Amino acid sequence: xxxxxxxxxxxxxxxxxxxxxxxxxxxxxxxxxxxxxxxxxxxxxxxxxxxxxxxxxxxxxxxxxxxxxxxxxxxxxxxxxxxxxxxxxxxxxxxxxxxxxxxxxxxxxxxxxxxxxxxxxxxxxxxxxxxxxxxxxxxxxxxxxxxxxxxxxxxxxxxxxxxxxxxxxxxxxxxxxxxxxxxxxxxxxxxxxxxxxxxxxxxxxxxxxxxxxxxxxxxxxxxxxxxxxxxxxxxxxxxxxxxxxxxxxxxxxxxxxxxx
Numbered sequence: 394x395x396x397x398x399x400x401x402x403x404x405x406x407x408x409x410x411x412x413x414x415x416x417x418x419x420x421x422x423x424x425x426x427x428x429x430x431x432x433x434x435x436x437x438x439x440x441x442x443x444x445x446x447x448x449x450x451x452x453x454x455x456x457x458x459x460x461x462x463x464x465x466x467x468x469x470x471x472x473x474x475x476x477x478x479x480x481x482x483x484x485x486x487x488x489x490x491x492x493x494x495x496x497x498x499x500x501x502x503x504x505x506x507x508x509x510x511x512x513x514x515x516x517x518x519x520x521x522x523x524x525x526x527x528x529x530x531x532x533x534x535x536x537x538x539x540x541x542x543x544x545x546x547x548x549x550x551x552x553x554x555x556x557x558x559x560x561x562x563x564x565x566x567x568x569x570x571x572x573x574x575x576x577x578x579x580x581x582x583x584x585x586x587x588x589x590x591x592x593x594x595x596x597x598x599x600x601x602x603x604x605x606x607x608x609x610x611x612x613x614x615x616x617x618x619x620x621x622x623x624x625x626x627x628x629x630x631x632x633x634x635x636x637x638x639x640x641x642x643x644x645x646x647x648x649x650x651x652x653x
Contacts, residue, residue: 398524399466399532400459402427406434407532408464414439421447421461428461440464457524469522471539474548478538479510479578483557484626487582488514489545489594491615494521498529499616500583505533507623508630513540513548513580545582549597552580561590561598562622564612568602575626576633583622586615 399408409416409431418435420428422444435442450459472478479485486504491497497520504512519541520526527534542548549559560573561582582598584590595601604613604621613621 395468397466397468397522397527398453398457399464399527400454400457400462400524401528402431402460402462404528404530404532404535405462405464406431407535408466409435409438409440411535412440412466415467416440417465418442419445419450419453419463419465421445421450423447423461425461431462454524457528469534469539471522471541474513474540474542474551477511477513477540479555479557481578482576482630483510483555483578483580484508484575484623484630485510485552485557485580486512486619486623487545487549487552487559487580488512488519488615489582489584489590490515490518490588491583491585492518492520493585494523494526495529496520496586496614496616498526498531498534500619501526501530501537502533503616503620503623505530505537507620507627509537509623511538511540513542515545515548516541516543545591546593546597549580549582549594553599559597559599561595561601562603562618563589563595563601564603564606566601566603568600569605570602570622570625571605573600573602574629576629579626581619581622581626583615583619586612 399405418440420432420442432442450463453463486509488500501512553559557578557580559580559582582594604618
């Protein structure tokens, strides 16, 4: 893939922020404050801006909602497992057979927003990196570290060797996600709604847990489950952080300690 299309106001804005002068931005030539603001932002970042007719944008988008703006962007960098850069507090989202681009994009959005280090998925049985997926991520894909692997079980073994605890999510598991120590280096593994995790992927996990549910619905859409799991990991990590140095303790609420 030598170039790709990014459709929609927010996805195009994020692409401009990430890639600047490497973009060509096509904007519908109509009087719209939002489109004018986007065009100015693109020019300020060095992108080439072209005014085009809506029919041209419709033809390029192939049904993806573009809101009057499309960016022609450089290809995303998709790393191999060996190239994956992980911090000491890594949080990796692993997707098993997520074939719907809306779900894939929504998971990427939550992963970026809640501080995941990377998103990892297999070469086969996954949604493609498409304009629909970019739009579903609301532009978050531009800021994500992406990793595609030939097969998930060996990749999970490799993450374990790098110090990550591999935690799989399954609606039928007895253990609960909030009982897991997610403030350590962790790989969160999510499967497609209905099918769940493949047997070989389950076997490669250190533990299988579920989200505690209160109502009659037994499971959640994978993008909703991912957001909850990532938020729980974020909550635990914030709770484990030491207090800030600038926090001051009041020794005596009655006034000066040295008062007679």
